[in-house]
Amino acid sequence: MSLSSAISTAQTIFSNTGLQSAALSKNIANASNPDYARRVGVLTIDSAGGQQLSIQRTYDNGLVKQTMYSTAESSAQETLQQKLERIRSLLGGNDYETSPSTYIATLRDNLQAYATKPNESTLASTVISSAKDVSNSLNSISSEIQSMRGSIDQEIQDKLEELRGLLKQFENVNNAIKAGTATGSDVNNELDMRERYLKDISKIVGIRSFTRGDNDMVLYTSDGTMLFDVNARDIMFTPNAAFDAATLGNPVIIDGVTMTAGVNGNTTGRGSLQALLQVRDDIIPTYQTQLDETARGLIEIFAQQDQSASGLDPLPGLFTWKGYAAGDSLPASGSLTGGLASLIKVNDSLVKSLTGGNPTLLRDGGYDVDGLGVADAAYLGNTSNDASYSQILDALVGNFETDIAFDTGAMLDTSTTIADFSTGSVGWLEQYISESSKASDNKAAQLARVTEALSNTTGVSLDEEMSLMLDLEQSYKASSKLVSAVDQMIDSLLQAV
Structure with a gap:
């Protein structure tokens, strides 16, 4: 992997982590809102063939109806x-x-x-x-x-x-x-x-x-x-x-x-x-x-x-x-x-x-x-x-x-x-x-069961959000280490020159 591609990868991870963190923060803030559907990050392919993260809303058409x-x-x-x-x-x-x-x-x-x-x-x-x-x-x-x-x-x-x-x-x-x-x-x-x-x-x-x-x-x-x-x-x-x-x-x-x-x-x-x-x-x-x-x-x-x-x-x-x-x-x-x-x-x-x-x-x-x-x-x-x-x-x-x-x-x-x-x-x-x-x-009772099923599917679970927060934290640490490694390599090259 070249240094430029490593830097690009790190930037992408930082960007995605930022988007997911914003979505996670919004999910936690609306955990008690019955009219809020959980936001999740989904990797998609752009027109140039590259991967990008988009924030989408969870939805179940059948349960909503x-x-x-x-x-x-x-x-x-x-x-x-x-x-x-x-x-x-x-x-x-x-x-x-x-x-x-x-x-x-x-x-x-x-x-x-x-x-x-x-x-x-x-x-x-x-x-x-x-x-x-x-x-x-x-x-x-x-x-x-x-x-x-x-x-x-x-x-x-x-x-x-x-x-x-x-x-x-x-x-x-x-x-x-x-x-x-x-x-x-x-x-x-x-x-x-x-x-x-x-x-x-x-x-x-x-x-x-x-x-x-x-x-x-x-x-x-x-x-x-x-x-x-x-x-x-x-x-x-x-x-x-x-x-x-x-x-x-x-x-x-x-x-x-x-x-x-x-x-x-x-x-x-x-x-x-x-x-x-x-x-x-x-x-x-x-x-x-x-x-x-x-x-x-x-x-x-x-x-x-x-x-x-x-x-x-x-x-x-x-x-x-x-x-x-x-x-x-x-x-x-x-x-x-x-x-x-x-x-x-x-x-x-x-x-x-x-x-x-x-x-x-x-x-x-x-x-x-x-x-x-x-x-x-x-x-x-x-x-x-x-x-x-x-x-x-x-x-x-x-x-x-x-x-x-x-x-x-x-x-x-x-x-x-x-x-x-x-x-x-x-x-x-x-x-x-x-x-x-x-x-x-x-x-x-039927309405309560259906509402609960919809909440379980599209609602916010604080346990899931806390687990995702830990994953994002590890992802951020990995990206930081990658940037640090690239920084050390660049310093070494400059000193050699």
């Missing part, structure tokens, strides 16, 4: 679970203490006690109080879940604003990567940033990515809708000012395509948006239907029946609804009346605290139903004003054990008792929560 997929799945499931738990809290938590089914069971028991002792006016008052608990529960829960739909609508709007911001940042860094790749500049930092944006976007909407020339990336939603190509696609959504049982939520439209909602307790949604749409447009409306059918069933089984055998239609009894007027028919059996849960109320004629109210009229029948103060004699059963009269009360108790028809939209049994129907509604919600909770744990 799997991380995005798992992030979207876990985000959707977590969002669904949070909203389901919120609905359960409206019913009194794990024991469902304030659910309609709990109050209906109490009403049945108190009515049975009153039927046994129809002459006890205090028992009559207890029945009316229990009935008010039932109607208040239906009213408040119906109001709360519709308010919850409004909150979800605003949350969707906020998520879309966040998504637009992320896509704008993604566009900026994607343009920088394209420009840097075209000119041969170091774009590793920008690649780290772009990968971080991909993870953040995946939490909101499931995505698939495709990389083309100059490291340019294109994004699609998980169902194949174009989300980003050179720039972000149009995203349209208009939140509603308020919600009731008849209000339909407006769609989320990306690039002219309506986003679909997730389905099932183990949701098919990818990203929080699809889970929010699922709760707003599927779960809450279905539960609202169950509440409305519960209210209609109560009105039906407590209706006043014609006692004169004249074939007259039933009239509202213990339960009526806001807005009822003389001549109005009872809601049709087995057919949904939307929003009835928010309107159901106890008949004023039976409420002792109101003027003219008398709880014992429930026993006798034939009481006022339209607020005009006129009772209908055809519906009066206790014509002799017998304090021990229990025929109507016994019939009402029997109605609790009689199957009635329910609308198929409630997603429960279409023919069952009112108590079983209301209990089935709780069971429906509890099953949803149970499936969601199990799926949430599984998807969170």
Whole structure:
């Protein structure tokens, strides 16, 4: 080896060691940064056939894509679970203490006690109080879940604003990567940033990515809708000012395509948006239907029946609804009346605290139903004003054990008792929560495993970096010895001359 080639070799080693030391230093500084990919030195061949060291970013395309997929799945499931738990809290938590089914069971028991002792006016008052608990529960829960739909609508709007911001940042860094790749500049930092944006976007909407020339990336939603190509696609959504049982939520439209909602307790949604749409447009409306059918069933089984055998239609009894007027028919059996849960109320004629109210009229029948103060004699059963009269009360108790028809939209049994129907509604919600909770744990665990695998592949290990530091130190010492040897040889030559 000539002296000049030895000096050249030493210079190359010093240069490479310097580059690797800089990369190593950066790796150590970002050891705790989950969005940083480890930098490694790779020997390459230049155009002249010489070797040169380049610093490259570790990358595993398969694991990155799997991380995005798992992030979207876990985000959707977590969002669904949070909203389901919120609905359960409206019913009194794990024991469902304030659910309609709990109050209906109490009403049945108190009515049975009153039927046994129809002459006890205090028992009559207890029945009316229990009935008010039932109607208040239906009213408040119906109001709360519709308010919850409004909150979800605003949350969707906020998520879309966040998504637009992320896509704008993604566009900026994607343009920088394209420009840097075209000119041969170091774009590793920008690649780290772009990968971080991909993870953040995946939490909101499931995505698939495709990389083309100059490291340019294109994004699609998980169902194949174009989300980003050179720039972000149009995203349209208009939140509603308020919600009731008849209000339909407006769609989320990306690039002219309506986003679909997730389905099932183990949701098919990818990203929080699809889970929010699922709760707003599927779960809450279905539960609202169950509440409305519960209210209609109560009105039906407590209706006043014609006692004169004249074939007259039933009239509202213990339960009526806001807005009822003389001549109005009872809601049709087995057919949904939307929003009835928010309107159901106890008949004023039976409420002792109101003027003219008398709880014992429930026993006798034939009481006022339209607020005009006129009772209908055809519906009066206790014509002799017998304090021990229990025929109507016994019939009402029997109605609790009689199957009635329910609308198929409630997603429960279409023919069952009112108590079983209301209990089935709780069971429906509890099953949803149970499936969601199990799926949430599984998807969170899957995300943790994938994230760990990606970290092990592309993340920084301080042990590896310390080992590499020792290697670089030995390489530097070897280069120093080579330079020292060349220096001594040159000195010897000069002295000989």
